[in-house]
Amino acid sequence: MTKTEVFYEFNEELESLWRDFESEANFLPFQSYEWQRYWNTEVGQPKYKMEIYIVVCLVDDRVRAIFPFGIKRAMGARILEFFGGDEADYSAPLLGISMDSEEFRIIWTEVLSVIPCHDIVYFKNIPKLINQSDNFLLDNISTLHTDFSYSTILPNSFEDYSLRLSKSMLKDNKRMVRRLSELGELKFAVIKTPEDFNKVVEVMIAQKESRYALSGAKNIFYDVSVRKFYRNLFTLLSRGFGVHLSALMLDDEILATHLGIRHQDQFYYLMPTFNHNVKWRKFSLGRIHLEKLVDWAIGNGINKFDFTIGRESYKTIWCDGEMAIYRHLKRRSFRGAIYYAFFFVLELIKSKPLLKKLVLKILSLHQKIQNR
Numbered sequence: 001m002t003k004t005e006v007f008y009e010f011n012e013e014l015e016s017l018w019r020d021f022e023s024e025a026n027f028l029p030f031q032s033y034e035w036q037r038y039w040n041t042e043v044g045q046p047k048y049k050m051e052i053y054i055v056v057c058l059v060d061d062r063v064r065a066i067f068p069f070g071i072k073r074a075m076g077a078r079i080l081e082f083f084g085g086d087e088a089d090y091s092a093p094l095l096g097i098s099m100d101s102e103e104f105r106i107i108w109t110e111v112l113s114v115i116p117c118h119d120i121v122y123f124k125n126i127p128k129l130i131n132q133s134d135n136f137l138l139d140n141i142s143t144l145h146t147d148f149s150y151s152t153i154l155p156n157s158f159e160d161y162s163l164r165l166s167k168s169m170l171k172d173n174k175r176m177v178r179r180l181s182e183l184g185e186l187k188f189a190v191i192k193t194p195e196d197f198n199k200v201v202e203v204m205i206a207q208k209e210s211r212y213a214l215s216g217a218k219n220i221f222y223d224v225s226v227r228k229f230y231r232n233l234f235t236l237l238s239r240g241f242g243v244h245l246s247a248l249m250l251d252d253e254i255l256a257t258h259l260g261i262r263h264q265d266q267f268y269y270l271m272p273t274f275n276h277n278v279k280w281r282k283f284s285l286g287r288i289h290l291e292k293l294v295d296w297a298i299g300n301g302i303n304k305f306d307f308t309i310g311r312e313s314y315k316t317i318w319c320d321g322e323m324a325i326y327r328h329l330k331r332r333s334f335r336g337a338i339y340y341a342f343f344f345v346l347e348l349i350k351s352k353p354l355l356k357k358l359v360l361k362i363l364s365l366h367q368k369i370q371n372r
Contacts, residue, residue: 002058003057005056008054010037014056017056019033021063021096025094025097026094026095026096026099027092027095028127028130030087030091031066031084035088036068038229040052047085047223048070048072048085051071052083053071053115054067054069054083057110057111064103064107068094070082074339075335075338075342080118080120081124087226088125089268092137100136101139105139119339120332120335121332122327122329123328125147125309125325126327128323128326129323142330143326143327143328144328147311148309148322149323150316151322152164156298158298173287180283183250188248190245191247194238197245200245200254200257201233201245203254207274207275209221211276230259233259244258245257245259248288248292254275255283256274256275256286256288257289258271258273260293265301265304
């Protein structure tokens with residue numbers, strides 16, 4: 001017998017069901033209980049005032065799937081989406097390891113019967129696979145292919161991995177490491193204490209903001225809740241969640257950073273940054289840091305290194321696998337139709353580089369004024 005329970009808050013009962021299910025489910029780190037609760041506290045409520053609709057599906061009183069949904073308001077429309085916002089590189093349900101397409105179809109029918117009233121559905125960053133298993137959600141909704149994510153299976157040594165890489169790039173990396181080492185002690189550090197974590201995160205944010213300024217991209221850190229989200233991530237690390245922060249340092253100066261997640265035997269490459277000062281541009285700091293990070297991953301039992309979404313050209317150099325990413329956008333009401341039209345206007349703007357740059361400048365100025 002299939003039934004559903006809907007939770008409207010993160011309470012002890014939900015935590016118990018969710019954590020127990022994680023031991024027998026296919027899921028991604030962005031849909032773990034710890035990440036979802038933390039995101040709700042730091043971003044979901046303060047930024048979006050999200051209404052929580054977490055659907056737990058049971059078959060014969062045993063949890064078989066969890067759908068972490070929420071509803072936010074924009075332009076007067078109620079938007080149904082996966083919990084996690086822009087801070088989740090992948091959005092997907094948690095599914096029982098042995099689930100097949102027919103069981104999912106039955107469960108999805110039950111889910112649809114309890115989803116609350118909304119104007120539009122917007123599921124973004126839906127991966128083709130959840131770990132290595134099919135994401136059956138894609139067979140039950142209309143989708144549009146929007147992006148790719150890139151990854152690689154790691155061998156037992158960096159020496160074996162390096163055989164896949166450009167010899168000239170590796171040679172150039174060695175030369176840059178040698179030149180940096182002539183200036184001081186070059187070291188790769190995994191950050192583990194709250195004091196060091198706070199220090200490196202502040203540098204990471206500053207370096208990322210410098211990159212935004214140079215590229216003209218939207219600065220996500222103008223949003224106070226997003227800045228707080230990243231600043232407080234040590235909270236998750238202290239609870240045993242696999243937040244991973246590293247730094248490339250020359251003596252006491254932080255040249256590059258990376259914030260990622262270790263989940264089971266996989267590593268998720270999320271936010272790399274490096275010093276954009278002209279003094280350091282010739283040293284390929286980001287590439288050197290990435291090489292040391294991959295070396296660390298191999299030495300610490302990581303099987304799969306996931307560069308997540310985005311078609312940045314450097315990813316194809318380091319990866320040998322790609323995965324399609326989809327979105328689902330469906331209007332349910334007149335208000336939803338208005339938002340739907342607005343969404344495609346934004347898509348048009350994004351496709352026109354000069355127009356996009358102008359709009360981003362206006363939005364950036366608006367954010368600065370709001371945060372004064």
